[in-house]
Amino acid sequence: KTISLIGAPTDVGASVKGAGMGPDALRVAGLAQALEARGLAVIDHGNLHGPANPWQAPVNGLRHLNEAIDWNQAVYDEVSNALKLGHFPMMMGGDHCLAIGSISAVAKHCKDTGKKLRVLWFDAHADSNLSTISPTGNIHGMPVACLMGHGPEQLIAYGGYTPAMQPNEIRQIGIRSVDDGERQFIHDLSIPVFDMRYIDEHGMRDVMLKALDGVDENTHIHVSFDLDFLDPDIAPGVGTAVLGGPTYREAQLCMEMIADTGRMCSMDIVELNPALDLRNQTALMAVDLIESLFGKSTLVRMATK
Ligand code: ARG
Ligand code: MN
Ligand code: MN
Numbered sequence: 001k002t003i004s005l006i007g008a009p010t011d012v013g014a015s016v017k018g019a020g021m022g023p024d025a026l027r028v029a030g031l032a033q034a035l036e037a038r039g040l041a042v043i044d045h046g047n048l049h050g051p052a053n054p055w056q057a058p059v060n061g062l063r064h065l066n067e068a069i070d071w072n073q074a075v076y077d078e079v080s081n082a083l084k085l086g087h088f089p090m091m092m093g094g095d096h097c098l099a100i101g102s103i104s105a106v107a108k109h110c111k112d113t114g115k116k117l118r119v120l121w122f123d124a125h126a127d128s129n130l131s132t133i134s135p136t137g138n139i140h141g142m143p144v145a146c147l148m149g150h151g152p153e154q155l156i157a158y159g160g161y162t163p164a165m166q167p168n169e170i171r172q173i174g175i176r177s178v179d180d181g182e183r184q185f186i187h188d189l190s191i192p193v194f195d196m197r198y199i200d201e202h203g204m205r206d207v208m209l210k211a212l213d214g215v216d217e218n219t220h221i222h223v224s225f226d227l228d229f230l231d232p233d234i235a236p237g238v239g240t241a242v243l244g245g246p247t248y249r250e251a252q253l254c255m256e257m258i259a260d261t262g263r264m265c266s267m268d269i270v271e272l273n274p275a276l277d278l279r280n281q282t283a284l285m286a287v288d289l290i291e292s293l294f295g296k297s298t299l300v301r302m303a304t305k
Helices: 019-028 031-037 065-084 096-113 143-147 180-189 196-202 204-211 248-261 281-293
Strands: 002-008 041-047 088-093 116-122 170-175 193-195 219-226 264-270
Touching: 002 019, 002 031, 002 065, 019 031, 019 088, 019 264, 019 281, 031 041, 031 281, 065 088, 065 096, 088 096, 096 116, 096 143, 096 219, 096 264, 143 170, 170 196, 170 204, 193 196, 193 204, 196 204, 204 248, 219 248, 219 281, 248 264, 248 281, 264 281
Parallel strands: 002 041, 002 088, 088 264, 116 170, 116 219, 170 193, 219 264
Antiparallel strands: none
């Protein structure tokens, strides 16, 4: 298996500066070397190019729409290329608005190849805002809505059709910050969400068994990993930290259970903000969890079913 590392160094979708330094912090933390140590071939494609962050106020409820359109087009094109080559695209953000481009590319690929898509969205936030309901206008709070076909026209049809995906193709895990409008949107679309209360009450193992239910040989799993999913005690280097996230062990179990399926074919690693981090701790945490995603385990073991 060949991993294509794709850097997308921008924070145009956020309101805290710094996520644009994410790709290099992951490189410094040894991401490529860790993957190679797992026996994977790695090609680092370097960083994509796009418009600078103009640092403007939202216009019609959207901040930096034109910049977000361009960055997502670049991500869409590069992720599509990697998938056509049969590689595993690993998109290093950058803020979470970039998942619009990467998952649009993955959804199109699944459509073209007859695969079943399952997106696992790890996040403290639901990222299901619309320009009309967002309290901030930040597009990193909107990618899920855009992927479901609700958003500005240029952000909802990268693959040439809309919506890119259906609510039953995603599972959101770790959610603990939802805006009022989002709460209604999630309910109306029936987006499957395992929030922190659900994790507390049922345990992470039960959550992951449910989130992975129905995954078969024909499924393409895409992991969209917003690092603010993790508790800020173990991952302080993010722009929109929320108290009360999963522990290191809970996060490890998520990764290990995904690895056991053998069906993960693409991922995003987003919202890492090195300017807010402590000696690259959050990037190192990400690399550690990614090792588990690719099958690192304490003991030789059979897949737990
Ligand atoms: N819900 C808030 C908003 O819309 C926060 C979104 C944070 N998103 C993220 N990808 N970190 O602005
Ligand atoms: Mn997010
Ligand atoms: Mn988030």
